[in-house]
Amino acid sequence: MGTMSGSLPDGRHERPDGVDDATVEAVGKLTEALEVVEQARGFLYGFHRLCGTADLTLGEAVDALRDAGHEDLAEEIARDLVGRNILEGRWSFQVVEEYDADYYAAFKESERRVRDALLDGTPHVFEAEMKQDRRTEGRRHHEAHP
Incomplete structure (x- = not known):
C-alpha cells in the first residue's frame, strides 16, 4: 500500500517513520483478528x-403452570431447569468472566504489545492508509477527517 500522499484521517493514525508496508499489513491483520x-x-x-x-421467563412459565x-x-x-448451570458448574456470567479474564485479556494485551513494538502504539494505521487510498480527494463525504 505504501505511504499515501495527502492528509490522513488525523495525526493519530500516521505510520511511524521507517515502518514498511509488510509490518503495517501484519499489524493490521492482527488488529483485524482482535476485532x-x-x-x-x-x-x-x-x-x-x-x-x-430464558431462566427468568422459565420461572414465569412455572408460575403459569402452577x-x-x-x-x-x-x-x-422448577427443580430440574430453573437456575440450572448452562455448562458444568457455570452460569453464563461465569463463562463471560472466564472468557474475559483468560482469552480476551491475553488477546488484547498481545495486540497492544505488537502495536507498541512495531508502530509506536499507533492504532489503525492500515485502515487509515486504506481510507486515504480509497477516498476521492476534494469530494463531499470523502473528507480525510471531520
Whole structure:
C-alpha cells in the first residue's frame, strides 16, 4: 500500500517513520483478528443476556403452570431447569468472566504489545492508509477527517 500522499484521517493514525508496508499489513491483520474477538465477545454477552432472560421467563412459565393447576409439572421444571448451570458448574456470567479474564485479556494485551513494538502504539494505521487510498480527494463525504 505504501505511504499515501495527502492528509490522513488525523495525526493519530500516521505510520511511524521507517515502518514498511509488510509490518503495517501484519499489524493490521492482527488488529483485524482482535476485532473478530471483540465481536465474538459481544455475541457471548448476548448469549449471557439470553440465558438470563430464558431462566427468568422459565420461572414465569412455572408460575403459569402452577396457576393453571399443573403443580407436579411446575415443580419438576422448577427443580430440574430453573437456575440450572448452562455448562458444568457455570452460569453464563461465569463463562463471560472466564472468557474475559483468560482469552480476551491475553488477546488484547498481545495486540497492544505488537502495536507498541512495531508502530509506536499507533492504532489503525492500515485502515487509515486504506481510507486515504480509497477516498476521492476534494469530494463531499470523502473528507480525510471531520
